[in-house]
Amino acid sequence: MSTPMMDQFLEIKALHPGEILLFRMGDFYETFFDDARTVSRALGITLTSRSRSREDGEEIPLAGFPYHALDGYLSRLIRAGYRVAICEQTEDPSKATGLVRREVIEVITPGTLVSGSALDERRTILLSSAFVLEGRGGLAFCDISTGEIDATETAAELLTSELARREPSELLLAEGSGIQPPAGCEATFLEKWKFDGAAAVSAAESVLGVSTPEGLGASSDSPALSAMGALLAYVRDTKRMDVSHLCFTGMYRREDSMIIDRGSARALAITDAPDGEESAVLASATDCTVTAAGSREWRKWLAAPSRRMETIFGRYEAVSWLMEERDVLKRLRRMLEGVADLQRQAGKLGTLRSGPRDLRAVADTLSTLPGFRAIMGGSKSDLLREMAEVDTMQGTASRIDSVLSEEPPVKLGEGASIRKGVSPELDEYREIRSGGHDWIRSRRDEERERTGIPNLSIGSNKVFGYYIEVSKSHLDRVPEDYIRKQTLVNAERFITPQLKEMESRIFRAGDEIERLEREIFEELRSEVAEELAGIRDAGRMLARLDVLVSLAGMALDRGYVRPALSDLPGIEINEGRHPVLERLLPQGECVPNSIRLDQGRRILIVTGPNMAGKSTYLRQAALLVVMAQAGSFVPAACMRFSPVDRIFTRIGSSDRLTRGQSTFLVEMAEAAALLNSSTPESLAILDEVGRGTSTYDGLSLAWAMLEYLHDSAEHRPLVLFATHYHELTALGNLLPAAANVNVKVMDTGGKVVFLYRIEEGSTDESYGIHVASMAGVPPRVVRRARKVLADLEAGRHLMPGGGGEDQLELALEPEKPGDDPIVEKLRGIDPDELTPRRALEILYELRDGLE
Template identity: 35%
Template structure:
């Protein structure tokens, strides 16, 4: 497949059919997209005359050049040419060949259709797209070659089937749009929208900053990102995108992101009259991103109409914004090594019993609330469930029986389902009545579930009493749920009456419906399941009427069912018996009644299978018609599950309910890191206090490596996030001023692929914080400026601390861990800065980490002692101590700056910085420096008099001090 030039792409775009009634999807070329198929596939070009089957295959393949074509032949999906070579290699299956009309061999491999999902999941997980080509006419009635068509294109971001979708996670398809055509305007805009096809959930946001949109792409991690083809030259794709599993899908701009068609299509899909109902009336760029998602779905899912929930733009003003760097640094979803599970905050919090609850938990962890009233409602619901353990346990018992309502109902709606899915949905919906009864009557201990007898005897449920419940007054959030409750009893009853307890997977082989549900089906079931009995009954009847006990019943493939009687007794049979065959010593005969029964038996199975198939389609359509109701109740169940999960975590870990307010103050008493505590145990974790207010806005934390500075920083941010999720927090007491954003700069990393050193990465993260931090932001900084020379790093750390403490009129809360002890001198000199350190104990030349955060600065770094603990050889440690002692003695490398009152004028602090009053600063008659050499003292004094402190920056002040030190030691 030849790569297209930019002119070709532009031509494709201008000539694209806006109606998109073709089968092709314009994808990116291998240089841009990280789809493995695009980098390897080429169109097959056989050099011999093809059979009709191969002509059909190539005609279909031509429309799907970038997809692996699963071509249905009988009970197998076959792949040919390069598709076969790729599939055989990736799936580790045998590659065979098929002969053409000459000696040429065509590469070929295949997989059984009944187990195809296993292979499809593996291919999708590796980033391939798969076109499913099925027979679309009955082979029995087809004239010539059976007609085939691509009925579905499976891509990583559009999966509906239960393949490799993470059960408790989302599988997003994203679309990014930046208004390149209007980029010369003063206010260019763009948008990013994302959609989970399997649940119908979608949202998005607009921004005037392209880097912010990329941040959200990295944060939400869509499996595929639809992007206009020649927009890629308009901005640089971030390296994290290139190195991620996100596949960039290039599409024509005008046919996918057309605003005129966007409005019409969005209104039609969402069933509204105007864009204002979707919050898109003033967001044309977001509407264009949304319609790109719809168009891509139309191209890949063919005629399948995927149901979508109501679109709601993500209003960042309503949520605590946590950028993707902070999510990574705080290990909210993944550990720093990229792995999931233990070691993440999600793992600690997820006690959800339904997939919907887990997805809601992840959503709240991505962007917690910022509205105090909304958070308080969640807190009250969580508190109610925590304090009423018996109620919570019964709620958990019922929730554990609820399967994925969102994905089950979506698969049923798009006819990608089987009878077991429908039965699972019905069983799950049956739990809604018990949930409602439980919330309406919390004291009724009989309401547990339909299978309450299965509760283990060694795990008795602790049912509440009227006294320990305190009246059982439901909090507002639970009352709101009950007001809108829908038991869906009509659908539950229908499914229960219709389906057998253990239906088959296939919908074409019968055995799906119960007797009594359909009269016609009952007759067919009776025939198919009791046919032998009816034949025996007919035989007994004829024996009695003829009086011939030697009359027997037989059957073969040629004549079917027949009566057999000895030849000597044939004359005694009535006229209704007709001869069919003569054998040795016997005659085989039939009767009209036997013929009628035989015909019924022969046709009953086919008729039953056909009838049950049609009945199942009718049942599926009936269930699909209430998809909106099911999705709403799925959101209700997910909220209940989310709240009980937070209550369970708070109860199990003995956390406390924080007090939130809209002010600046943040007070955490005996705070703990929730993840570290979960791994080490509470008894092994030493808690610490953090207190920030108007007079203590930036805390400089010093102490040795490994002492726990980073832990204190992270736990403060995590406790704030938990509080704004409505959760209990790991502390003895907490008062949290609501944060609008949380920023972190933690640890050392590089990006060598993009030519970025550790220091460059550190400065880029710091730059983002300094540009975006605003009122009520919480900033945690760890070791800023360590990647460059001492004076450069110290100067940068100093300037950053100075900027943060006065940013947004002093409304930014900052924790600043550092090894630059020089910064500790800022306490008392700049309003709002305070020192704290992680205490250690020295004993016999060894250090013991006390992990306790105490007021004041640390006296030194103890780097050599930490190196000793790390296992550095003894001779190296001894040599390092000797060198340090020599350096300190000769002051050859001592860069520590002591800020006495007399030297404050030398600092040249920013004129905006508030400096605390100091009476000694006006005592100009005192000697500034005392030196044995009077001339040097006079020269220094003269320079001091001429110094312009108002316009002297910190770095210039340090440079001046170095110069003085060289001249006048």
């Protein structure tokens, strides 16, 4: 037999078997049974127990935490991959008759975070949905924190790469789907009927107010529409509230952006580093934004650099104008430092989570829009003038300002949220409460004088209300009209009829103030929520402006130059610098290098020793192209390029080794993607292809790949190919559109100095033994390696042997001739005694012997 409260818990838990149920009990969230064990283990909090009932004495596992600590604990649970259902008390316990009513008000999943400490203000958290229909793939994405939704349709085989590029936190799939979620993404499986086209249209109509597929830019049989419908229904079910604030920003085309698959993005450390080292990430090294929204926008630009010339050119023009107008640049940056994150404020507003301080931040930011608009409208940049057309929404700002106080509290009830004069009734109750407090203060002085008790005080608490406190040393002076209420160790507490009467007036006024402020605020919030679209547009404009301002400032501070766009496929960079390495090394230590790839020089074969800078050179070229197509100026003396459609990389293999795939298998899978999918507009970065197998196998594969990439009319990308196979340098001379470059090394009397400079031509020196010595390999091993190398280069063969002191070493011996008859015959000949005729006869005899 259990208690009514436990019966209530079990009933609600049965509806949420897959979630941790946080059960609100007073000032705590409690968990029970397996949930308690999970929470205790995940959060490191104490696991206790309580009896199910007085009769049976069964112990129930229990773990909980204070309600005000929810954000922090929720963050940890979500990051650990758990789904959490929030069960709140939905009626005032003081007014409840019997058991307090409780309901699950929200289910939190990795992709449906709206606010709180679990939400990184500079990172986008995406919920995604994927569906395949007749060979076509559809994807939908939603940023719950801003309410923005977009979608795309593509070939089914490209779904995985697009999911990896967008990096969602949660992926919705139909039951039985074979789509693999990207690394770090939680998969949630739904009934297949939820991806039905008709259900999708119904969900779109109820949430977005769009009644036809055409209104979303999709056909009725579009897999993207099916994915979006499932996503909308999921959000509606998990958030347990009106989600009409969600906004569809449109269908996007993958073809408009450079494709960078997950492996390439991680290998190049564009937005994330494989080892988690944030300082080595391009997005971090180049993020000079001053707002969280701007930081998120810059990461979007880097994750999907534009292929559209007009988009790239427009960004260049805006950055150039801002660089020319330095006073304007400084002013805009100062103005941006004070703006709120309107995009996420719109998300909170749409879900009715905004507090008084949130609305004040919205109003204050909207009030700055006319200033931004005036500056941008006078720009020579078409992009900035276009952005300046955003609605400044001054009516909304004025409305908020007329109702809210100048410095409202974070939450209602924590201070004065509403201005004086908005509600005469509210003002009257405030005067009553203020007068009551004044009466309390004066009453204390009067009672001290009347009783002669110098330390008499008047206080209050939630249990007893107002009371008069007298220390025990003065109890003999307490008047007869004092009524004893509580005994403490060193004092007694009393009340009087007059004090209780004033208390009643103060508390009643406080209740009315709270009620009226809530009514006025909620009415205001609903009014402002009607303007969500405009607030989102303004937030998007400010985020884009922040990026452009940051790019201009970065270019000025770091000496970046504007790239020149070309219609002819190719990349030419003069004295380019690695954008991340330059920030990590002391000033002046990053060695600049040049690169030229064009139709007559499409393949560069890069040779040189380990640690000399080959991989850095390859990555540098790719990163500068990414930056340039994102709209940034670049660290170089000059750069000319044509936008690339995709970057392929073959660098490292850590991503899939954990899935049981060998280094060589991963390498060949990435090489196959390049060979099958590249175009003449692609850029390929290949580092040590063929290293994971035998020397001859690896060399043969690398050779054949280079020939294929050179000769294929369909593919023929621009290629940077770093290798230790020095035989491949022959292709630099044999293939018309290939060339050799090498990393310059200075060898002075056995001492090798890496110069990190790229020069034309090839090298046949690896300096591997020198690198081993630098790495700390014992001198004895290094000396022996040098001898082995010398013997191998002399054509000798390795033989097992040795003993004594050198028993662990390989003995190298010249190969001993055997008992071959031809060899024996040659040994018996004295060349000085042979006539020319006899020498010729012997030569024929030897040949016949070979046959």
